[in-house]
Amino acid sequence: MTRVLLVDDQPLLRVGFSLILEAEEGLEVVAEASDGLEAIAAVAEHAPDVVLMDVRMPRLDGIEATRRIVAEHPETRVIILTTFDVDEYAFDGLRAGASAFLLKDVAPAELVQAVRVVASGDAVVAPRVTQRLLETYVRVAPGAGASAQAPEPAEAPPEDPLLQDLTAREREVLTVLAEGLSNAEIAHKFFLSEATVKTHVRRILTKLHLRDRVQAVVYAYETGLVVPTQGLDY
Known part of the structure; x- marks a missing residue:
């Protein structure tokens, strides 16, 4: 229940x-x-x-x-x-x-x-709805609030040391996860099974101390791993 x-x-x-x-x-x-x-x-x-x-x-x-x-x-x-x-x-x-x-x-x-x-x-x-929300409100600098819209370009923040715990594949998966790809799309992109993708996602969440996929997307944007782009056509 x-x-x-x-x-x-x-x-x-x-x-x-x-x-x-x-x-x-x-x-x-x-x-x-x-x-x-x-x-x-x-x-x-x-x-x-x-x-x-x-x-x-x-x-x-x-x-x-x-x-x-x-x-x-x-x-x-x-x-x-x-x-x-x-x-x-x-x-x-x-x-x-x-x-x-x-x-x-x-x-x-x-x-x-x-x-x-x-x-x-x-x-x-939906991953792309989350992406659209983040593209609109996130600042690259960590800790910036959502009250600032259309942010001015900022210096990329220092890389989070936790990212060093990720394997090269896990970092790739985190990047495309933040870009809005589903598990099925990630599997197709990297020629993996969906079960393998789920394993990568689970390990990413554990290593970065994150609760779920949505928090992983927010993390990727706020640490500068994925940089918001302007003028996306939705």
């Missing part, structure tokens, strides 16, 4: 999502919260597998709540709920440790699938 916590200051949205999820076998909504402080308390009390987290809420916003939940309960996965697919709040959520983001008007079947996939430890955001 996958346990879900709904966090949003709009009761109607919580009711709608709850009805969708509760109708599915294997999914259980264990609690609801209307702000970030309630969310933190609910995670501590109910230990959900997945948190659906709104961003703009009273008392404590969803970004800071995500940061605290991820730090205190690493086994809990967070999905950020946002209004636009390219949204600085979604980007901030990924940087804070969220495993994915979803649009609030997501189709019921996509919502259910997202919760199941994130609970399994995989990424749910």
Whole structure:
């Protein structure tokens, strides 16, 4: 049974999502919260597998709540709920440790699938959607926030020493992973099996102390391994 916590200051949205999820076998909504402080308390009390987290809420916003939940309960996965697919709040959520983001008007079947996939430890955001978000908001310099859009060129940061622990193949896989390739596409590119690609991805996450594929993409951009390009045609 996958346990879900709904966090949003709009009761109607919580009711709608709850009805969708509760109708599915294997999914259980264990609690609801209307702000970030309630969310933190609910995670501590109910230990959900997945948190659906709104961003703009009273008392404590969803970004800071995500940061605290991820730090205190690493086994809990967070999905950020946002209004636009390219949204600085979604980007901030990924940087804070969220495993994915979803649009609030997501189709019921996509919502259910997202919760199941994130609970399994995989990424749910389409790689190229994540890439587009990062291309828009990331700065090459580490630690820069999403509030700065269209960043000016910056000096590449020093290479993270953790990258030295990667094999040449693992570094190649991380680079193309950050560029938006799926496991199947990576396998085709390097003439590998998908099982081998999954093994490489798992080892990359372990060596770099990352939670999931989405965090690996954010890491690759923020360390300068992949440099945002301008004027991409989407």
